[in-house]
Amino acid sequence: ALVATRASEERGTAQRVDVAVVGAGFAGLYLLHRLRKAGFSAVALEEAGDVGGTWYWNRYPGARCDIQTIDYSYTFDPELETAWTWSEKYATQPEILRYLGFVADRYDLRRDIRFKTKVTEARWDETAERWLLTTDNGDPVSCRHYIMATGCLSAPKPPEIDGVKDFKGEVYFTGRWPHGGVNLAGKRVAVIGTGSSAIQSIPLIAEQAAHLTVFQRTPNFALPAHNGPAPSDRMSLLQGDRAAYREQARQSMAGVPYPQQTVVSWQLSDAERRERFERAWAAGDLVHILTQLWADQAVDIDGNKIVQDLIREKIRAAVKDPETAAALTPHDHPFGAKRPCLDTNYYATYNRPNVTLVNLRQEPIKAITASGIATDKRSFDLDVIVFATGFDAMTGAIRAVHPITGRGGKSLTDVWAQGPQTYLGLTVAGFPNFFMITGPGSPSVLSNMAVSIEQHVDWVVDRLAALRDAGFTTIEPTEKAQAGWNRHMADCSMLTLHRLANTWYTGANVPGKVQGLMPYTGGVGPYRSICDEVVSRGMLGFNLT
Numbered sequence: 348a349l350v351a352t353r354a355s356e357e358r359g360t361a362q363r364v365d366v367a368v369v370g371a372g373f374a375g376l377y378l379l380h381r382l383r384k385a386g387f388s389a390v391a392l393e394e395a396g397d398v399g400g401t402w403y404w405n406r407y408p409g410a411r412c413d414i415q416t417i418d419y420s421y422t423f424d425p426e427l428e429t430a431w432t433w434s435e436k437y438a439t440q441p442e443i444l445r446y447l448g449f450v451a452d453r454y455d456l457r458r459d460i461r462f463k464t465k466v467t468e469a470r471w472d473e474t475a476e477r478w479l480l481t482t483d484n485g486d487p488v489s490c491r492h493y494i495m496a497t498g499c500l501s502a503p504k505p506p507e508i509d510g511v512k513d514f515k516g517e518v519y520f521t522g523r524w525p526h527g528g529v530n531l532a533g534k535r536v537a538v539i540g541t542g543s544s545a546i547q548s549i550p551l552i553a554e555q556a557a558h559l560t561v562f563q564r565t566p567n568f569a570l571p572a573h574n575g576p577a578p579s580d581r582m583s584l585l586q587g588d589r590a591a592y593r594e595q596a597r598q599s600m601a602g603v604p605y606p607q608q609t610v611v612s613w614q615l616s617d618a619e620r621r622e623r624f625e626r627a628w629a630a631g632d633l634v635h636i637l638t639q640l641w642a643d644q645a646v647d648i649d650g651n652k653i654v655q656d657l658i659r660e661k662i663r664a665a666v667k668d669p670e671t672a673a674a675l676t677p678h679d680h681p682f683g684a685k686r687p688c689l690d691t692n693y694y695a696t697y698n699r700p701n702v703t704l705v706n707l708r709q710e711p712i713k714a715i716t717a718s719g720i721a722t723d724k725r726s727f728d729l730d731v732i733v734f735a736t737g738f739d740a741m742t743g744a745i746r747a748v749h750p751i752t753g754r755g756g757k758s759l760t761d762v763w764a765q766g767p768q769t770y771l772g773l774t775v776a777g778f779p780n781f782f783m784i785t786g787p788g789s790p791s792v793l794s795n796m797a798v799s800i801e802q803h804v805d806w807v808v809d810r811l812a813a814l815r816d817a818g819f820t821t822i823e824p825t826e827k828a829q830a831g832w833n834r835h836m837a838d839c840s841m842l843t844l845h846r847l848a849n850t851w852y853t854g855a856n857v858p859g860k861v862q863g864l865m866p867y868t869g870g871v872g873p874y875r876s877i878c879d880e881v882v883s884r885g886m887l888g889f890n891l892t
């Protein structure tokens with residue numbers, strides 16, 4: 348492919364633009380809009396048939412956001428904000444996809460997006476100071492700057508179980524759900540996995556299927572969504588002073604406008620703690636319960652344990668069979684160290700007569716056979732297997748473009764052999780004019796991603812414009828700055844409880860993946876200040892030529 352790409356570049360058939368964006372999800376769409384407004388020629392390359400990213404691919408039953416939709420929205424254009432009204436506190440996938448389509452139409456973005464076009468390789472040409480991107484469909488792209496807006500949760504993990512090909516029934520992946528939907532009525536269905544997608548889809552699959560068997564390796568903490576209209580207190584805060592509300596989100600720890608909690612658990616009585624917890628449980632809001640109970644819950648295991656125990660009580664109360672309740676109760680990680688889930692009737696679904704939970708810690712899957720799934724104790728005859736087994740998070744989609752070759756013929760895969768190395772989660776030493784939106788080393792998946800995406804896109808486009816206006820053609824972080832950022836990442840991660848859990852934040856869910864906490868744990872607001880300070884101190888840590 349590379350030979351063909353070089354030949355076509357020499358013939359002059361490569362599409363030449365200032366900036367190439369890979370991905371047309373939340374990030375790619377906003378990038379394209381901002382790049383155009385800043386006067387750059389740009390193209391977005393997207394594997395999917397339309398815009399939407401996450402919300403294009405994840406069409407499984409029950410797919411929703413779990414950050415309140417009024418917060419999980421673009422904020423760059425006040426007119427866009429008032430032109431769109433969300434119907435629910437947590438919008439469904441079809442509504443979020445309609446919203447992203449509405450944004451694409453409103454700013455006429457589709458004309459610069461090449462759909463059904465996957466970027467397969469990328470090579471930095473040191474003489475021309477340009478990137479050359481190879482695609483699986485149509486002309487290669489020659490660009491000054493290469494921005495990966497390829498998503499943190501966009502590379503589904505392949506099944507780790509032998510025999511999937513032997514299975515005679517239907518196989519689906521939540522992250523690649525068929526567009527026409529799937530008829531599960533009267534069928535014997537298995538769901539493998541109990542992460543966010545499983546927890547959202549299991550109650551709806553159980554309603555349709557003749558029988559549902561859930562195969563669980565690690566139980567997750569799940570909290571009730573209490574979905575409905577957007578809560579009136581949040582709406583009046585937003586509508587009262589939209590600009591202040593949005594600004595508070597940008598300066599907050601998680602990208603949602605809640606104040607920093609200062610009271611610690613031992614300053615409260617049992618009754619006061621329970622009262623706070625019950626209020627948070629009733630609010631149906633992940634960020635509320637993660638940040639508003641007491642200040643030590645995310646940083647001190649004792650403060651965290653109190654929350655864990657209160658949630659375990661809720662699970663025991665919701666699930667009638669004590670053995671099932673025990674199997675569903677998380678025991679191996681602090682609350683919040685693994686992404687907690689929001690659910691609608693998740694725990695209660697296990698009280699249905701047509702639902703069985705299989706605890707893989709006690710009876711591991713031996714194989715998938717022609718007729719179903721065999722554990723080392725039993726076999727289950729099935730018509731459908733649903734893999735809700737998650738993603739190769741944060742680095743999967745980046746590494747899938749292979750090779751990405753930087754200065755001196757260095758490949759990103761080699762540079763990242765011991766885990767992702769970045770400066771600010773945005774750039775990599777040795778890879779000039781290369782950017783990642785919400786890359787490893789930035790707050791990313793530990794935040795409301797709408798806020799983090801806008802911050803990254805604004806920072807990158809503003810830098811590219813400043814660079815151009817000052818007559819520079821390349822930007823690249825120094826090795827020293829990158830090493831410093833990695834040390835700061837490690838220092839910050841010692842302060843939170845994330846290090847105590849094996850999760851997709853740490854790469855533990857993918858066999859063979861290098862272990863280490865990938866997102867930055869210092870918080871959205873502090874991170875934004877660091878990025879701004881880098882600029883105000885003359886692009887500290889970057890070489891410009």
Ligand code: FAD
Pocket residue numbers: 369370371372373374375392393394395399400401402403405410411412413414419464465466467496497498499500501544744747748784785794795796797800
């Ligand atoms: P994506 O939406 O993942 O888009 C990336 C695009 O890049 C994809 O369309 C992909 O096809 C394309 N692409 C990747 N590689 C290539 C390539 N080599 N060539 C061409 N195209 C490529 N975040 C929240 O903040 N709140 C939520 O409530 C929330 N809910 C979520 C629910 C689910 C089920 C999932 C999976 C994620 C959720 N997220 C949530 C995270 C979500 O991914 C982000 O909020 C956001 O949608 C990411 O946008 P993006 O544009 O960065 O990436």
